[in-house]
Amino acid sequence: MNEPNPVIIFETLNAFQRTGALKAAIELKVFTVLGAGPLPATAIATATGTSERGMRILCDYLAVIGFLEKSVDGYSLTPTAAVFLDQKSASYMGSVAGFVAADAIMDTYRDVAGAVRKGGTLLANGGSTNVGFELWVEFAKSMAPMMKPAAHFIADLVAEKHDAGPLRVLDIAAGHGLFGITIAERMPDAEIVAQDFERVLEVANENAKLAGVHDRYTLLPGDAMAVEFGENYDFILLTNFLHHFGTDTCITLLKKVRAALKPGGFAVTLDFIPNEDRVTPAVSATFALTMLMSTDQGDAYTFAEYEQMFAAAGFGNNRLIDVPNSPSRLVLSCNA
């Protein structure tokens, strides 16, 4: 670790290859083809309508980086690939490439130095906080599978905190809607109000219909900073949302959230929350770069920063909770 070694330089400058190779394998359904058992490159090439040379080189690359295993029988899936990348698996999440590795996102990384010079995104109109940011519809369509463990964890927490009876939940920046929908599935008396931009809510509403909860699912379209939330909510969800904004905007929004909660109600913030050192754990810490590249003022806030923002908005009681099987953490804030 302390010995100078240039390999990390070569690997990092080449890291775009990993993105491209995984994206290609998902697009070509390589993992789904291999779901039935090991195959040589020739058979995978035939099944995917590709060249034998191309498939051999792609599969070797995927074996090197840990998505496939190679043996005398050919290539087979690693446990991660089998669970998350075979379309026949209930936990399939290949769709996330449609947002995480979208061309529009990857293009922003052509000029990291420019964003560092400026101190914010080079995308037009504030990037991902702009009302017309097209990729949020793609996010809503593609990212739900990644949120499943956290959605179930939050639904369990809500069930644990709530005594029997009716329950009002506001899901701010609902996206695909999975967080509110999972609560509605878990608790038959829960009424969900889903808030997001109109076109994004169309996706959430379809998902609510598919889940059979749309009779308890209301849409509140518009800019969260501007729309009236209503009042008397038991829980208000802020999942993967506050990170887009600077602290002053977050505090303004949190005051509005507090005013919409019942006394004793909870704000549930799910986010990438690094340790106070800001360099661990890796997934949460590196999320700050995502915010630099796509927003004017967003950040991966630490728990101490969240505590300050929530305190400034009048929340006195904030707890940090780890979320199993997810890189995210949760801040549970009581409107005491």
Ligand SMILES: C[S@@+](CC[C@H](N)C(=O)[O-])C[C@H]1O[C@@H](n2cnc3c(N)ncnc32)[C@H](O)[C@@H]1O
């Ligand atoms: C990262 S996604 C999070 C979606 C979902 N809450 C989740 O955790 O997966 C951010 C969401 O915020 C929405 N959004 C961004 N700016 C917004 C605003 N000003 N008002 C309402 N929604 C907004 C986007 O449309 C998008 O659905």
